[in-house]
Amino acid sequence: MTHILRRRLLLPLLLLLITIQAVASANNGRPKLVVVIVVDQFRGDYLERYRDRFGPDGFRMLMDRGAWFTECYYDYANLHTAPGHATLGTGAYTNGHGILGNDWYDPQRKGVYSSVKDDDVRDVANTRTTSSASPRNLLASTYGDEVKLATAGRSRVYGVAFKDRSAILPSGHSADAAFWIDKDTGAWITSTYYLPEGKLPPWAQKFNEDKRAEKYWGLKFTDEKGEVFRTTDRGQKDLDGSNLDFYDTVGRTPFANEYTFEFVRELITSEQLGQHDTTDVLTISLSGYDILGHKVGPDSPQLVAETLALDRQLSEFFGFLGRQIGLANVWVALTSDHGIPPQPEMGQSLRVPSQRFNITQLRKMMNAEFSKRYPKATDKEFIKTIKWPQVFLSPDAFQAAGVAEGEAERASGEMVVAMYSDSLKAAKARQTPQTMMRGFYSRTMLEAGPPNVAADDMARKFAHSYSPHGGWYVMMLPPPFLVTFSEDRWRNDDDHGLVYSYDAHVPLLFYGLPFQPGLYRTHSEPVDLAVTLTSLLGINKPTHAVGRVLTEALRKDVPQTGESSK
Numbered sequence: 001m002t003h004i005l006r007r008r009l010l011l012p013l014l015l016l017l018i019t020i021q022a023v024a025s026a027n028n029g030r031p032k033l034v035v036v037i038v039v040d041q042f043r044g045d046y047l048e049r050y051r052d053r054f055g056p057d058g059f060r061m062l063m064d065r066g067a068w069f070t071e072c073y074y075d076y077a078n079l080h081t082a083p084g085h086a087t088l089g090t091g092a093y094t095n096g097h098g099i100l101g102n103d104w105y106d107p108q109r110k111g112v113y114s115s116v117k118d119d120d121v122r123d124v125a126n127t128r129t130t131s132s133a134s135p136r137n138l139l140a141s142t143y144g145d146e147v148k149l150a151t152a153g154r155s156r157v158y159g160v161a162f163k164d165r166s167a168i169l170p171s172g173h174s175a176d177a178a179f180w181i182d183k184d185t186g187a188w189i190t191s192t193y194y195l196p197e198g199k200l201p202p203w204a205q206k207f208n209e210d211k212r213a214e215k216y217w218g219l220k221f222t223d224e225k226g227e228v229f230r231t232t233d234r235g236q237k238d239l240d241g242s243n244l245d246f247y248d249t250v251g252r253t254p255f256a257n258e259y260t261f262e263f264v265r266e267l268i269t270s271e272q273l274g275q276h277d278t279t280d281v282l283t284i285s286l287s288g289y290d291i292l293g294h295k296v297g298p299d300s301p302q303l304v305a306e307t308l309a310l311d312r313q314l315s316e317f318f319g320f321l322g323r324q325i326g327l328a329n330v331w332v333a334l335t336s337d338h339g340i341p342p343q344p345e346m347g348q349s350l351r352v353p354s355q356r357f358n359i360t361q362l363r364k365m366m367n368a369e370f371s372k373r374y375p376k377a378t379d380k381e382f383i384k385t386i387k388w389p390q391v392f393l394s395p396d397a398f399q400a401a402g403v404a405e406g407e408a409e410r411a412s413g414e415m416v417v418a419m420y421s422d423s424l425k426a427a428k429a430r431q432t433p434q435t436m437m438r439g440f441y442s443r444t445m446l447e448a449g450p451p452n453v454a455a456d457d458m459a460r461k462f463a464h465s466y467s468p469h470g471g472w473y474v475m476m477l478p479p480p481f482l483v484t485f486s487e488d489r490w491r492n493d494d495d496h497g498l499v500y501s502y503d504a505h506v507p508l509l510f511y512g513l514p515f516q517p518g519l520y521r522t523h524s525e526p527v528d529l530a531v532t533l534t535s536l537l538g539i540n541k542p543t544h545a546v547g548r549v550l551t552e553a554l555r556k557d558v559p560q561t562g563e564s565s566k
Contacts, residue, residue, distance in 0.1 A: 026150045026279040026537040031512060032329035033274035034147075034533060035321070036283045038088060039310070040081060040166060040290035041496065043298060043339035044072060044505035050307050058311035061318055062334055066511035067553035069524040074338070074506070076464035077389065077475060077499040082115040082165040083465075084337025084526070085285065089142035089170030091530030091545030093464035095446075098139035099169060100467035101497075105384040105392035107471035112385050112392075116165045118193060125189040125200050125208060126182045132191035133164040133180075135173050137469060140544035142172030143530045144281050149174070150539035151278040156271055160264050161285035162247060162256060166337075170283045176271075179204070179263065183247035186213030188263055203270035207263065213246060221253040221305070229253075229302045240487070252295055254309035256288025261317050274325035279537060285337075286310070297343035297494040331512035331536075333529055341502045343494050347481050353434040354481040357423065359386045366391075366415055374401035383412065388484040388497055391416060393472040405472050406444045413440030413474045420478075438477040443470070461499050516555045524550060 047059060048070070054060045062068065074084070076093045078101055086092075086099040094100055103114045118134040141149075144157040159171030159178040167178035177194040181187065187208040192198055199205070219232045232253055236244040250256050264284055267273070273280045289306060296302045321330050341347075347354030363383050370382035379397040386392070391412055398408040417437040424431050441450060441459075446466035450459040462475060480500045485493060496503045508524055514536050527547035534541045535549045 026147050026155060026539050029277045029279055030329075031279055031331045032276075032325055033268075033321075034143075034279060034281045034331045034537075035333070036088070036143075036170065036281075036529070036533075037314075037332065037334045038085060038161075038166065038170065038283065038285040039334065039336050039507075040161075040163075040285055040287050041293040041338060041340050042289055042336040042507060043502065044070065044336075044507050046298075046307060047507050050304070050311075053308060054311045055315055057318060058313075058315035059334075060311075061315070062332065062509040062511050063519075065517050066332070066509050067515040067518060067520060067550070069508040069520045069522070069550070069553070071521050072335070072506055072508035072524045072526060072528075073501065074504040075461055075525055075527075077461045077477075078465045078497065079338040079499070079503040080497050081163065081290065081337050082169060085166050085169040086115075086138060086140075088335060088337065088526050088529055089144065089172055089283070090138070090140040090542045091143070091527045091534075091547040092140050092542065093527065093546070095464050095466045096140050096544030096546065098137060098467045098469055100465075100470045100473075101387050101390060102165065103387060104390070104470040104473070105394075106469075107395050114165065116168050118191070121191045121193040122198075123182075123189050123191055124195050124198055125187060125205070132193070133168055134191060134193035135168050135171070135175075135178075136193075138169060138173065139468075141542045142170060143533050143542060144170070144283070145172035145174045146534050146539050146542055147279060147281050147537065148172075150537070154276065155278040156273055156276065156280040158267060158271070158273070158281075159283040159285070160260060160267065162251060162260065162287035162291070163285065166285035166287055167283075170285070177201075179267070181213075181247065184245045186216065186246035186250065186259070201270065203266060207266055212262065213250075213259065216246075216250045216255045216259055219253070219255055221255070221302075223301060223305050224308070229305065248291065251288050251291035253292070254288065254306050254313070256291065257286045257310055257313055260284065260286060260288070261313055264317070265320055268320075268324060274329060293340050294493050294495065297346065298340050299342060299346055327511075328513065331510070331514075331533070333511075333533065334507060334509045335526055335529060336506035338496050339501075339503045339505050340494055340496045341481055341483060341498070341500070344481065344483050352481055353432065353479065355424070355429065355435065355479075355483070357420065357478075357482055357484045358486075359388055359484045360486045362386060362416065362419060362423075365419055366412065369415060370397075370411075374403070377401040382408075386486075388495070389476040389478060390470070391474045391476065392470060393474070395472050398472070406442065409442035409444060409472060409474050413442060413476070416440065416474070416476055435479050438479060440477060441465075441475045443473045446475070458499065510550075510553065514554055516553055518553065520550075520553055522552055 082102045083099045086097045090097040106113045116133040119131045121132045123132040147155045157175045159167040161167040164180040167180045221229045344354035366383045371380045382397045384392045420437045441462040531541045531547040532550045
């Protein structure tokens with residue numbers, strides 16, 4: 001009788017303890033650690049495509065025992081790495097966070113600059129550069145910033161990626177550090193924005209001094225049968241004859257993600273993440289998937305092998321989190337910054353209208369045509385750069401020719417449309433409504449707000465893509481399945497950045513005590529990640545966030561702390 005009574009009393013007590021543990025607050029350290037994993041260029045349909053080939057404790061841990069949103073699409077038109085990572089961190093699109101692309105033309109500094117380039121800081125652990133990177137172009141706060149603010153700075157916030165922009169932008173302004181690699185050597189570096197004394201933490205310095213990157217040279221990337229796809233041997237050449245560095249050699253193999261996880265484990269252990277009285281936050285961006293994907297496209301056996309290798313790496317990492325912190329004390333979110341189209345040759349083989357378009361030649365032709373129109377102009381470089389789908393203009397050149405911004409942008413957009421049509425004729429390609437350029441949106445138009453935004457999905461997506469950065473520019477609306485290239489070295493590569501589903505569709509999964517496991521085919525967007533996490537943590541959402549709390553995936557037996565809405 002006593003045994004039965006104890007069992008009756010123990011069960012409600014255990015349920016109460018589980019519920020108390022699940023009620024989150026960044027201030028009480030529940031959860032101990034939030035981990036956001038961004039798999040760069042991982043398209044939303046890949047999880048369905050390879051589901052039967054995954055093991056039980058990698059992707060399937062999140063798919064089967066977490067909340068899996070299959071219909072997650074970005075709602076903007078500039079689907080590149082920097083805007084995507086900024087969107088995930090801020091819960092806002094470009095018209096909120098300001099990150100227009102990976103880089104853009106800066107009319108004040110008279111040059112093309114990275115989205116995170118900062119001339120006022122320098123690299124830490126790399127003496128070859130005079131300037132480095134920071135989040136100063138980011139115009140909104142991130143989930144990491146809000147955790148920092150809510151806990152008066154006691155929480156630890158870090159970002160890690162091969163790419164500087166991928167480590168920096170989702171982590172936000174107040175991160176303890178963002179770490180990325182030196183492209184030549186593979187050493188992990190940061191900037192004096194985070195570490196003003198110019199020194200890495202002792203554990204990170206030792207990691208580099210131990211030459212942990214060295215073991216990733218001279219390896220073979222193989223399929224399941226042992227057939228070699230490529231190696232990481234030193235001295236390989238790119239198509240233009242230049243030497244491939246660590247970033248491009250190791251980055252085009254699964255070893256890039258393995259190396260990232262090795263550094264992340266060292267970071268978690270040395271900084272004691274998940275061991276504090278407030279919630280810590282870690283964002284991991286796996287850049288290797290994107291570096292390879294650009295070379296081989298989404299349907300290559302190499303990308304299949306990369307995906308299966310990543311599944312094993314995730315399983316090992318989740319096992320490490322379980323041993324180090326306990327999975328009951330961790331929330332995990334997994335998503336991506338953008339997708340990728342099929343290689344044009346694949347599309348053409350299936351009679352899908354697909355084209356390649358040389359934007360280096362386009363820029364030359366545009367500058368030649370504008371020079372004819374304005375022969376008295378002394379500056380003949382009217383088009384400074386093309387970062388597709390953006391075309392960046394020179395305010396100086398057009399103003400010297402007496403042309404105002406609105407007129408210059410309209411003329412540039414119309415010229416791209418006409419020259420693309422001419423390129424199809426020259427290639428003797430069939431011109432149909434499916435293959436023609438669809439139009440453009442100018443910066444002045446986006447600033448004013450395109451008409452019919454409420455009723456026109458396309459206009460809304462481009463309105464979400466506006467940024468005050470970048471000077472004068474035009475955003476093109478090309479046909480689907482158009483892949484651009486610049487210079488001969490990129491001729492056979494794949495590329496993303498367009499408004500269509502193959503670039504906009506990404507996975508979104510959550511794992512942790514507050515989440516009701518299940519497959520959710522309700523509409524979601526990447527902007528929902530930040531507000532869902534901040535709501536569950538009982539803190540403010542990021543300043544410009546427009547996402548919704550994904551309440552359909554939250555356990556009903558756990559009290560929630562609030563909700564934001566669009």
